[in-house]
Amino acid sequence: MSVRVRIAPSPTGYLHVGTARAALYNYLFARHHNGVFILRSDDTDTERSTQEFSDDIVASMRWLGLEWDEGIIVGGPHETYRQSERLGRYQEVAAGLVEAGKAYYSFATPEQLETFRNEARREGMSPAYDGRYKVSPAEAEERLRTGESATVRFAVPRPGETVFEDVVRDEVRFDHVQVDDFVILRSNGTPTYHLASTVDDVDFEITHVIRGEDLLSSTPKHILLTEAMGAEPPTYAHLPLLMGPDGKKLSKRHGHTALAAYRDAGYLADAVVNYLALLGWNPGDDDTVVDRAAMIERFELDRVSKNPAIFDAVKLEWMNGVYIRGMNADAFIATVTPLVEEDLGRALTADERAVLAEMAPLVQERAKKLTEIAPQMRFLFAEISYDETSWQKVMAKPDAGRAIRSAREVLARLDDFSTNSVEHALRGMLETEGLNPRKGFQPLRVALSGSSVSPPLFESVAALGKDRTLARLDAAAVAIDAAS
RNA sequence: GCCCCCAUCGUCCAGCGGCCUAGGACUCCGCCCUUUCAAGGCGGCAACGGGGAUUCGAAUUCCCCUGGGGGCACCA
Numbered sequence: 001m002s003v004r005v006r007i008a009p010s011p012t013g014y015l016h017v018g019t020a021r022a023a024l025y026n027y028l029f030a031r032h033h034n035g036v037f038i039l040r041s042d043d044t045d046t047e048r049s050t051q052e053f054s055d056d057i058v059a060s061m062r063w064l065g066l067e068w069d070e071g072i073i074v075g076g077p078h079e080t081y082r083q084s085e086r087l088g089r090y091q092e093v094a095a096g097l098v099e100a101g102k103a104y105y106s107f108a109t110p111e112q113l114e115t116f117r118n119e120a121r122r123e124g125m126s127p128a129y130d131g132r133y134k135v136s137p138a139e140a141e142e143r144l145r146t147g148e149s150a151t152v153r154f155a156v157p158r159p160g161e162t163v164f165e166d167v168v169r170d171e172v173r174f175d176h177v178q179v180d181d182f183v184i185l186r187s188n189g190t191p192t193y194h195l196a197s198t199v200d201d202v203d204f205e206i207t208h209v210i211r212g213e214d215l216l217s218s219t220p221k222h223i224l225l226t227e228a229m230g231a232e233p234p235t236y237a238h239l240p241l242l243m244g245p246d247g248k249k250l251s252k253r254h255g256h257t258a259l260a261a262y263r264d265a266g267y268l269a270d271a272v273v274n275y276l277a278l279l280g281w282n283p284g285d286d287d288t289v290v291d292r293a294a295m296i297e298r299f300e301l302d303r304v305s306k307n308p309a310i311f312d313a314v315k316l317e318w319m320n321g322v323y324i325r326g327m328n329a330d331a332f333i334a335t336v337t338p339l340v341e342e343d344l345g346r347a348l349t350a351d352e353r354a355v356l357a358e359m360a361p362l363v364q365e366r367a368k369k370l371t372e373i374a375p376q377m378r379f380l381f382a383e384i385s386y387d388e389t390s391w392q393k394v395m396a397k398p399d400a401g402r403a404i405r406s407a408r409e410v411l412a413r414l415d416d417f418s419t420n421s422v423e424h425a426l427r428g429m430l431e432t433e434g435l436n437p438r439k440g441f442q443p444l445r446v447a448l449s450g451s452s453v454s455p456p457l458f459e460s461v462a463a464l465g466k467d468r469t470l471a472r473l474d475a476a477a478v479a480i481d482a483a484s
Numbered sequence: 485g486c487c488c489c490c491a492u493c494g495u496c497c498a499g500c501g502g503c504c505u506a507g508g509a510c511u512c513c514g515c516c517c518u519u520u521c522a523a524g525g526c527g528g529c530a531a532c533g534g535g536g537a538u539u540c541g542a543a544u545u546c547c548c549c550u551g552g553g554g555g556c557a558c559c560a
Contacts, residue, residue, distance in 0.1 A: 008560090010513080010559085010560050012559080012560070014519095042560065044559095044560080045559060045560065047559095048559080048560090056531085074519095078557070089487075096514050110557095110558085113557090117556085120485085120486080121485050121486075121556095122485080124485060124486070124555080125485085125486070126485095126486050126487070127485080127486065127487095127556060128486085128487085128556065151535090151558055166489095168486095169489070169490090172488070172489080173488090174487075175487080177486090177487090178486075178487045178488080178555095178556080179556095180556075180557095182557090183557080185558085186558040187558060188558080189556085192557090192558070192559085192560085193560045194560095197560085198506090211556060212554090213488095213489065213490090213555095214553095214554055214555070214560095215554095215555085215560090216488065216489065216555075217488055217489090217554075217555040217556075218489070218552070218555075218560095236488085240489090240490080240553090241553070241554070243552095245495085245516090247552065247553075248553085249553080249554080275496095278496070278497070278509090279496065279497090280497090281497090282496090282497050282498070284497080285510075286497085286498065286507070286508040287508090287509095288496095288497090288509045288510085289509095292550090305490090305496090305497070306489075306490060307490060307491070307496090307497090307553095308489095308490070308553055308554090309496065309497090309557075310495060310496075311495095311496095312495050312496065312510070312511085314495085314510065314511060315495075315496070315509080315510040315511080316510095317510095317511095318509090318510060318511085319510085319521085321523085325523075327550095349499075360509080363522095365522070365523055365524095366521065366522040366523070367522085368522085376521095389487095390520095394520090423519090426519085427519095430519095431514085436519095437518085437519045438519075438520080440519085441519040441520075442520060444519085445519075445520060446520095449520095451520090451521095452520060452521080453520060453521045453522090454520065454521075455520095456519070456520085456521095457519050457520075457523090458519080481512090
């Protein structure tokens with residue numbers, strides 16, 4: 001039987017990094033086994049589900065490159081892949097279970113249940129509802145007829161026990177006193193997550209359920225439901241949860257949890273994928289940078305860690321730098337050009353594009369995030385302003401003015417503004433002025449770029465060209481005089 | 485409170501009875517390279533939670549404790 005797996009986000013929020021990782025693992029598992037990867041929308045909570053979240057999920061999945069074979073948007077043999085469109089099917093299953101005596105109409109009031117739980121808790125017993133307020137089928141029918149509202153609950157076999165073999169956790173067992181007679185159909189007729197999700201998994205012939213550990217204790221319910229439907233339960237694999245730096249479940253207060261936020265912050269999809277993949281899985285050796293093909297090739301569920309993993313933003317950033325440096329020159333220029341144009345608020349001219357292409361490799365090896373790049377190249381295409389800290393650190397020093405004036409003089413006499421020629425001229429200036437590179441070059445850097453941190457100096461001068469270089473040196477000299 | 489899961493450097497992983505003087509990556513700290521910042525090179529700091537048991541031998545197996553996490557809804 002071929003592998004069929006799914007990721008089933010609920011459009012009640014943006015695609016969370018934890019969900020993204022679960023999606024990635026499902027994807028890698030499917031690709032590794034030449035199986036089918038499905039994207040389903042678990043949108044039974046109509047109150048909280050929105051189109052915006054749904055769009056975000058699709059966009060984020062595509063950005064990561066986790067193409068799905070069946071599911072929302074792309075369709076497939078099991079249309080539809082949206083739970084909100086399958087309500088009839090869930091009701092049908094629920095009715096069948098009631099018919100078979102495996103589920104029942106429940107009239108237990110919230111107050112009764114609350115009281116039961118409190119009491120159980122007080123006595124040190126399991127707070128899982130044991131169905132004690134169940135009424136006879138005849139009575140249920142009668143009360144239903146009089147218009148009384150009811151939920152449908154699954155009748156958990158008691159006493160009993162559910163044992164299953166989890167791929168990452170090995171054998172897990174739950175005594176049924178810990179499993180409540182859970183609601184499968186709300187009093188308004190809509191299915192709960194347990195019902196909808198399980199029915200879909202059965203109908204879509206899901207073979208492996210790979211999901212977060214937070215669902216581990218719900219698994220007996222899903223197995224019981226599956227069996228009650230007369231189907232074979234899938235293989236389960238529960239992934240360790242993602243934590244924030246404080247060791248608590250990753251949430252908004254830890255920073256970005258919406259995957260799209262990382263895209264917007266200048267991260268590369270491949271870097272995020274690589275980082276997420278290694279957060280709880282390892283390829284079997286000490287490799288850290290692993291491309292997608294290698295991940296697919298080497299992915300195994302039994303190499304998934306059991307430990308919760310703390311999301312380390314610093315390491316992600318490092319990895320992003322690795323991927324930026326790994327881009328080929330053309331690809332880098334292609335992704336960076338629109339960013340620079342957006343930053344400037346205008347399109348680049350052909351000449352400017354040539355300058356950008358020239359300078360691109362220099363900023364490429366320095367960037368950790370795409371968002372750092374435009375600000376670093378801005379001085380090439382727009383007027384500058386001096387960074388306050390840089391000014392204090394460099395321009396307020398005694399030799400700054402001298403270096404700038406001397407450089408201005410030397411460069412003014414220079415016709416060949418190639419990098420080599422500029423370097424030769426400026427090093428000559430250092431010598432005649434008796435300045436070391438730090439004292440002699442840093443002021444020039446600030447004069448030209450506005451900051452003490454910039455791409456390499458000689459290349460920058462060459463890229464700016466003679467006119468603008470001289471103008472900026474003049475302006476800096478004036479500014480220094482004015483400041484002293 | 486009840487149940488489940490987990491436990492190696494600060495963090496992510498390796499280790500699946502002797503190859504461990506516990507390995508790699510990020511971070512941090514030195515040094516080198518160097519026009520700034522990065523990158524890169526070299527080196528360094530840093531961990532098997534505690535107690536029993538099994539064994540000739542335990543980070544690796546078993547038990548207890550402790551600690552951390554998750555779940556216990558007409559939310560998913």
